[in-house]
Amino acid sequence: MAAQKRLNRDELVSTALAVVDAEGLEAVTIRRLAQHHEVTPMALYRHFPDKEGVLDAIAERLLSDVRCPEPDDRPWHEQMHDLMTAILDALMPHPNAATLLTLRILGCEPGLDLTERTLSLLFEAGMTREDAADTACQVLASLISLVVSEPGRAHGPDPDAQEEALRAKRALFLTLSPRRYPHLIASADALVSCASRDSYYRRGVLLLVTGLRGTVSLSAA
Amino acid sequence: MAAQKRLNRDELVSTALAVVDAEGLEAVTIRRLAQHHEVTPMALYRHFPDKEGVLDAIAERLLSDVRCPEPDDRPWHEQMHDLMTAILDALMPHPNAATLLTLRILGCEPGLDLTERTLSLLFEAGMTREDAADTACQVLASLISLVVSEPGRAHGPDPDAQEEALRAKRALFLTLSPRRYPHLIASADALVSCASRDSYYRRGVLLLVTGLRGTVSLSAA
DNA sequence: CTCGTATACCTACGACGTAGACGAAAGGCC
DNA sequence: GGCCTTTCGTCTACGTCGTAGGTATACGAG
Structure with missing residues (x-):
């Protein structure tokens, strides 16, 4: 990839993220990152305390990609809707890395900002x-x-293996007993690969916002 | 642990689950499981295709622990509430293992049953x-x-290290700028360790059910 | 008793994370 | 410029991991 002598933390994180996106979390190894930068594995330890540190940095990068909308004077639920959408926009391109966030939000500044908001x-x-x-x-x-x-x-x-896995999953669904899994088979296509990403995520946000409005108003009553 | 010559798949899964519960997912290794059963690492490969297979089996065990309520003629949202509660009851004792389920629900029978329902x-x-x-x-x-x-x-x-980590997190919260993170500091205690598990989960289910009822009724309108 | 099958064992390999000591280069100060 | 300190990459080495390939044993059916 890049062949400079002086390593740069941000670029290390970028290539780490690229590896996660392309091949999944388990493909991120100290040695591979070093290889990408034509450097000894141990060189990375000048920039991260250990491998956990690399993963932490990936998580922080993702969170700092969120373009958090400024507070305004619309009702809270509209602002919440926009905040959630902004978060999804940042995470959607990196589904493999998103797993990292679950236990790391409160461990870095951009995550704290999001939580505060x-x-x-x-x-x-x-x-x-x-x-x-x-x-x-x-x-x-x-x-x-x-x-x-x-x-x-x-x-x-690689993408080939992924497509293969999808085909396999789809095939497996067709072997299911229609008597036992009628609804599952009816929705098989949508389950194995969602019909419209866009509506999937819109429904997701809607479900949460609606839930929030409902529970808030009933606890106020 | 157990010192029998004939290995038993279910017991292997049980000790694997015990290890996950006690020390986290990364503590589960083929070699450790073998040691627990006083057996060579390679012996496990008679019972699982590979390490992934062990994790799959843990996931399946968790899902099969769900005591899925029978369908009845109450309104759908009440049944949904009970189903969700049943799922949580099964997962709550194994927070470390629950991560496994995210990508494995549709890959085993009990998961398919749950999805069908x-x-x-x-x-x-x-x-x-x-x-x-x-x-x-x-x-x-x-x-x-x-x-x-x-x-x-x-x-x-171990539990000591975990408690230590909690203390550290709490301490870290106190160092935050009250100007920048007023709400976060106000809720610090509840964020670092939830006040009441019970109400945490009840709120969780309520949020989802309320969201479902709201979105369904508005798309019907 | 015999023989196939199931099971466990042994050995060995390559990849991984990382400790510790070392050398080179960069940057501040005179 | 000369020097010194700090920074950063390198080298070597260790222990652990998953698991391929071949072998030994014990059991059940004929």
């Missing part, structure tokens, strides 16, 4: 401290899981 | 095939993520 909207909606905390965690986690488990994702070394 | 309730609610498929994925993924990212979880080799 989410909490502030939930407070605005009238939630208590505890409810807001629990709910913020769930909302953020749900967004991540929406990306991670988007139907149609497969983890393989 | 979820789909059937969503159809009953009036959803289309595509909507039901997308929504079922999201609901199941959200339940899993609810468990995986329950506030207060830490991953360490």
Whole structure:
């Protein structure tokens, strides 16, 4: 890839992210990253404490990609909708890496910012401290899981293997007993690879926002 | 642990699950499982195709622990509520293992059963095939993520290290700028370890069910 | 008793994360 | 320029991992 003598942390993270996107999380190894930069594996330890540190940095990169909308004076749920959409926009291109975020949001600055913003909207909606905390965690986690488990994702070394895996999955669905799994077979296509990414994510956000509005208003009553 | 000559697949899975629960996913190695059963590492390959196979089996075990309630003639959303609660009850004791489920639900029988049941309730609610498929994925993924990212979880080799990690996180929160993170600091306690597990999960289910009812009724209108 | 099959064992390989000591180069200060 | 300190990449080496390939044993059916 790049052949400079002086390593650069940001570029290391970029190639790490590229590897995750192309071949999955388990393809990220210290040795491979070093090879990409034509450098000894141990060189990376000048820039990261250990491999965990590399993964942490990938997570932070993803979170810092979120273009968090500024607060305005629209109702909280509209702002929440936009915030959630912004988060999804940042994560969607990196479904393999998104898994990393689940336990790392509160461990880096951009993650803290996002959480703060989410909490502030939930407070605005009238939630208590505890409810807001629990709910913020769930909302953020749900967004991540929406990306991670988007139907149609497969983890393989290369695109060929991934397509192959999809075909296999589809074939496997056809072998199921129609008596036992009628609904599953009816929705088979949509389950193995979602019909429209766009509507999948729009439904996801809608479900959460609707849930929030509903629970808030009934606890206010 | 057990010192029998004849290995037993179910018991292997049980000790694997025990290891995950106690020390996290990365502590599960072929060699350790073999050691627990006083056997050569290669012996395990008579019972699992490879390490992935072991993880698959753990996932399947978790899913088969779900005590799926029988269909009855209450409204769909009440049945959905109970189904979700049943799933959470099965996953809650194994937060470390729950991560495995995200990409494995559709890969084993108990997972298919659960998905079928979820789909059937969503159809009953009036959803289309595509909507039901997308929504079922999201609901199941959200339940899993609810468990995986329950506030207060830490991953360490032993309970001491985990408690230590919690203390560290709490301390880190106190160093945050109150100007920049007012809401986050206000909810700090609940974020680092949730006040009441019970209400955390109840809120989680409520949020989803409310969201479902809301989106269904508005698409019907 | 015999023989096929299932099971466990042994040996060995390559990839991984990373500790520790070392050398070279960059940058600040006179 | 000359020097010194800090930074950064290199080298060597260790222990652990997953697992391929071949071998030994024990059991059940004929």
